[in-house]
Amino acid sequence: MIALITGGANGIGAAVAWRLAADGAQLVLADVNEAAGSALAAELGAVYVRCDVSVLADNEAAVAAAVSAYGGLDLAFLNAGVTTGCGLGEDFDLAAYRRAMGVNLDGVVFGVHAALPALTASGGTIVATASMAGMIGVESDPVYSASKHAVIGLVRSLAGQLAPAGIRVQALCPSFADTAILGDNRALLAELGFPIxxxxxxxxxxxxxxxxxxxxxxxxxxxxRESAPFAFRRLPGPR
Structure with missing residues (x-):
């Protein structure tokens, strides 16, 4: 298997990279953290590419690196993500909003667009990291929640469109996971007794x-809880 992982330098991306490498996969790790990405790639015998997923050209370069190094692409794990910590009132931060939408949503849109030619050739798979915040409202970070709702909508909408090409599209929706994205929320979750x-x-x-x-x-x-696909209820149709 030839796999591209965005946000692959640490957290969920790195955990998946270790497992894929142990199974013999050939990997491209794409991340803005050059030190961590290069170090992990060296450990895994992988290729590292500096990639800001909010930039279309960076996504295209990451896919090109996989095709150049290994001859194709079987899996695009579009995993990079950030939080904002801002609301929509006086605490609104335009730069934080743009960054979150750029990484969380554009990063998936651009990643899919860049990977489609290679995945069409292989009949490959796209996995996007969404979140449980994409299924419920999150008062502490509504912009983050909105971006993840959009990722879930995108995955569900693309599935039928890409099926004729043999491409599967799935979303991974974790609750609060033990990654750097928790930031200052880690202490609050511990105080509330919420498991990480x-x-x-x-x-x-x-x-x-x-x-x-x-x-x-x-x-x-x-x-x-045992993980499974979430069973979305059918919307009421016209009478």
């Missing part, structure tokens, strides 16, 4: 999702 997911559990669900035959599914990862 080990990244190993998120990686376990990633491989369940990868092994499934489904497409357009949104796999939840919640402490103490």
């Amino acid at each position: 997911l080990p990244v190993s559990e998120v990686a376990d669900t990633f491989f369940q999702l990868l092994a499934s035959e489904g497409t357009g599914e949104c796999w939840f990862v919640i402490p103490g």
